[in-house]
Amino acid sequence: MLDFLYQPWPWYVAGPIIGLTVPILLLLGGKMFGVSANLRHACAACNFGNVEFFNYDWKTAGKWNFMFLIGTVLGGFLGGYVFANPEPIALAASTITDLQALGIQDFNGLVPDDLFAWDMLGTGVGLTVLVLGGFLVGFGARYAGGCTSGHAISGLSDLQLASLIAVIGFFIGGLIMTFFIYPIILS
Amino acid sequence: MKFTEYLKYLLIGTGFGFVLVKSEVVSWFRIQEMFRFDSIHMYGIIGLAVIVGIISVQIIKRKNMKDAQGNPISIPPKDASQVTRYVVGGSIFGLGWALLGACPGPMFALLGSGLTIMVIPILAALAGTYTYGLLRDKLPH
Numbered sequence: 165m166l167d168f169l170y171q172p173w174p175w176y177v178a179g180p181i182i183g184l185t186v187p188i189l190l191l192l193g194g195k196m197f198g199v200s201a202n203l204r205h206a207c208a209a210c211n212f213g214n215v216e217f218f219n220y221d222w223k224t225a226g227k228w229n230f231m232f233l234i235g236t237v238l239g240g241f242l243g244g245y246v247f248a249n250p251e252p253i254a255l256a257a258s259t260i261t262d263l264q265a266l267g268i269q270d271f272n273g274l275v276p277d278d279l280f281a282w283d284m285l286g287t288g289v290g291l292t293v294l295v296l297g298g299f300l301v302g303f304g305a306r307y308a309g310g311c312t313s314g315h316a317i318s319g320l321s322d323l324q325l326a327s328l329i330a331v332i333g334f335f336i337g338g339l340i341m342t343f344f345i346y347p348i349i350l351s
Numbered sequence: 352m353k354f355t356e357y358l359k360y361l362l363i364g365t366g367f368g369f370v371l372v373k374s375e376v377v378s379w380f381r382i383q384e385m386f387r388f389d390s391i392h393m394y395g396i397i398g399l400a401v402i403v404g405i406i407s408v409q410i411i412k413r414k415n416m417k418d419a420q421g422n423p424i425s426i427p428p429k430d431a432s433q434v435t436r437y438v439v440g441g442s443i444f445g446l447g448w449a450l451l452g453a454c455p456g457p458m459f460a461l462l463g464s465g466l467t468i469m470v471i472p473i474l475a476a477l478a479g480t481y482t483y484g485l486l487r488d489k490l491p492h
Contacts, residue, residue, distance in 0.1 A: 177376030179399025243372030244464025298472030300447025302479025307440025321404025333441020333465020
């Protein structure tokens, strides 16, 4: 049993559990699963400059979601620290070859040290990945009205056409980054 | 809402974060692999999550199920006529998702796993969200 907690979980185990988050939140309090809404609620809680988009009762709308988010951090601690998988991720060989050609050397953890380290903030590559990457995720999620959880999981679960269009958008951007822009950033 | 209610959301979030890490969804590597179509891993996870989601939402809707407080469950529909918003906003999100290798949930799960540098993309994502709020009226939707 304990072995199972340390090992990586296969996709056919993880997928259904993640999917169950949708009905559990609905049945518990009629809540729609969506992580990026927290970013908006956080802006609403501060709302410097009284921006209209952030002018709403964030406590009523977002308290439960903040709790969910704190839980996500806690779950990350349990899964990635307490019960961390000691082995490197079993990536496809072709991905490893590809990334090595782009200069990635560390394949030991969940993310490469080559990019995700404090001293990388002093480099153009580090700033691009960590700051620009985060900015685009936050900006794009709100522009599209949701992120992977809100659109790809919740929205598609409710058969929303809008979410399907958004997910297609996610892939348009993701493929352009992967095949055209990332090679330039890492060169 | 009572404290015990909040505790339930904390618990569900904990389970979510745990699965995100255990399934390596939080991994920058897995996202690079996904956008290269090199493995079924991420597609299997998202695909099965959606199938389970569709079936359970259909059951909830058809049986007119109520939530734990006895309120009817209603899911607000999204306005699919705002195509620009979903295509452009979605593509910008996708650029960031591939670049950072993490979407909002994984950013926070990675922070919990001890990767303190994730504070930077989280702050940047907040800045991105705030910038959208500032520019919203000027952007095509």
